[in-house]
Amino acid sequence: MRPRAAIVVTGSELVRGERTDRNGPFLAGRLLLLGVDPARISIVGDDPGELGAALGIALDADLCVVSGGLGPTHDDRTVELVARVAGRALVLDNALREEIGSVSRRIAERLRRPYSDFELGVRKQATLPEGALSLGIVGTAPGFVLETERAPVVVLPGPPAELQQLWPRALDTEPLRRVLERARKPARRVLRFYGASESAIAKALADAGGERDGVVATICARDFEIHVDLLVDPGAAARGDEVERGLAEPLAEYLFTRDEQRVEEIVLEACRGRGWSLATAESCTGGLVAARLTSVPGSSAVFLGSVVAYSNSVKHSELGVSPALVETHGAVSAEAAAAMAAGARKRLGADVAVAVTGIAGPEGGTAEKPVGLVFLHAETPEGGHGIEFTLPGDRETIRSRATVAALHLVRRLLARNSHKDV
């Protein structure tokens, strides 16, 4: 049995739904990769009763990880409550107080406020449960690890960047090493599919015998992509192979990567491999395809730019789409998509272009051309391909699905060209 971890996340803005928690998913994902089972994520607010209760239950697990509530104000109660639940006194660490004090002095200067405003908070943040192992500071609050009579507790600051920076230091402490000794770090296999239904993936997994005998499968579907992660316990590699084959073989035409590369990275890499430059011509996606491509560091080696042609006048002036074509076929048509792609190649000087035109809604739909109707066209020096969708969902969903569909269309076209297969 894997060691089990309980994650407690505190933050009034989180329990009130103002902000979505990122620490729980981050910690859970990291724990899983270490061979520890994330059993529960509990999100509580400032109420000391709730936090105390959540900690009390969490200490029944093999490991407890707590985030948030380490600030300088009276609402920040994590240290006090961890100490109480663990039956420890609170101790002021003078070295820590000096360290936090000098950070706070710089902040006080920058904000032009007297340091005396900060002094109580500094003292509070330098006060830890007796026996705590400080992980150091990346903001003003130190993370720490506390051994208890029950589970060891890892306490980390709430801001995700600070938490993520301190987490590896926690793994390097004696209490965590002892927990991880009992964990069997699984091997991770990644399969990403595009265009298959979640139901088809579920069926393939079930036909392969499902999750058992040391293989855990997580399936995450979004915008037509389905990400499957197989976590394979040591010693279960043969079973892992079986499950992997059971997914990859029947669904081979949908499998687009066996690692975590995003589709935009695959597209840029394929262009780079051919020495080709890339551009987009977008209407309803409004720049989302270009934004995804440019989110990849180094994309400027391949990506030249985009024309977001939201009005027909811009389709004409910047992409050379003739008014006659728009008159005859409409701005949302296979012909318009092909003309937009051709225009982007010509005007931006790109070898490869992908164009998207569609009706994102909620208005703009008609009987013949309903909301969700999208035409895509990708063109390379070796040929092109157009495709039509009627996408379900609201404006945001239609735009994001059209974006992903456009990226996969050009991915497949580039793969086809290089392998000379259909």
Added chain:
Amino acid sequence: MRPRAAIVVTGSELVRGERTDRNGPFLAGRLLLLGVDPARISIVGDDPGELGAALGIALDADLCVVSGGLGPTHDDRTVELVARVAGRALVLDNALREEIGSVSRRIAERLRRPYSDFELGVRKQATLPEGALSLGIVGTAPGFVLETERAPVVVLPGPPAELQQLWPRALDTEPLRRVLERARKPARRVLRFYGASESAIAKALADAGGERDGVVATICARDFEIHVDLLVDPGAAARGDEVERGLAEPLAEYLFTRDEQRVEEIVLEACRGRGWSLATAESCTGGLVAARLTSVPGSSAVFLGSVVAYSNSVKHSELGVSPALVETHGAVSAEAAAAMAAGARKRLGADVAVAVTGIAGPEGGTAEKPVGLVFLHAETPEGGHGIEFTLPGDRETIRSRATVAALHLVRRLLARNSHKDV
């Protein structure tokens, strides 16, 4: 005291961190607006021990809301465990079985699988705890409300769209009405700030006496915007006014809206009011500004399009930025931003344009022009304004902050023009 709600979210992909939970934040936000205090959000996976334990604790609240685990497979245990914790038998509802059955038959046909594959699942999904009030079906699983000897339990399907559709029906049941009778629905006041530090907001709130006496303040900061929601209990309006004034007056220059309008909506509305069209010219933001503007339904009435000029050749060919300018000042400069804005106005025929050029990183920075350096320029028929930032953070953060800064730059320029004030 407000009634307290415990939210239990089940989903193995959630507790493993594969996917971020959206149901908890949605339910918490809705409960808060009804005057119910969301005390805790617990995320658990398939383990029946964990779910049973979470439900057991949740029933100590005044209201328990559960999402997920209503599917047809053996891993879907919510109904069975709710029944067990509430001490109820499970009862097959034949009318429900027929209803779910006909939905499943259509799915079976579409997937070309025999209905017999689905029959056990249908039976399971039509089996509810005795006394449950069905809320109907929007997928295949019915939501329901169950009165217990402790808290009433609302059980909803996991898929967020289904949950959000069924939630209002739950509010319309007798058990929920009784809980809500004891709640005092607060009035909600919204204040959104741009450019103020979170610390300045916190100080203004503290100076105004802070959250007390029937006023709850949630502060959410992202990309330079700070969203403050004041929830004001009935009878606390005077205190609410005091807090609102205490925030709005000292921070008046940063306050950009008193409702939930997003900055892109404000920009489009301001353009529409002047009869002006809008375009963007983007480099490092790669289309993100255009994407945000086009996310607004009806934006096509104002927004003409964008040129994403990622390469200098495209800055030249599509925006008319002279190679000499780039040679002298660089592609990342105030001069380049101004030239890009002028080019977008001219080439796309737009009255208003905003341009962004910068270094998103991680590579590309130098001593004089570090990663995070961004130049923005907005131009209208009545004048223009340029601004420079050095933004901290990684590539994604720099791009999203530059996007928000660009939208606020054009917002302020349009506000200034119309009020003839600085």
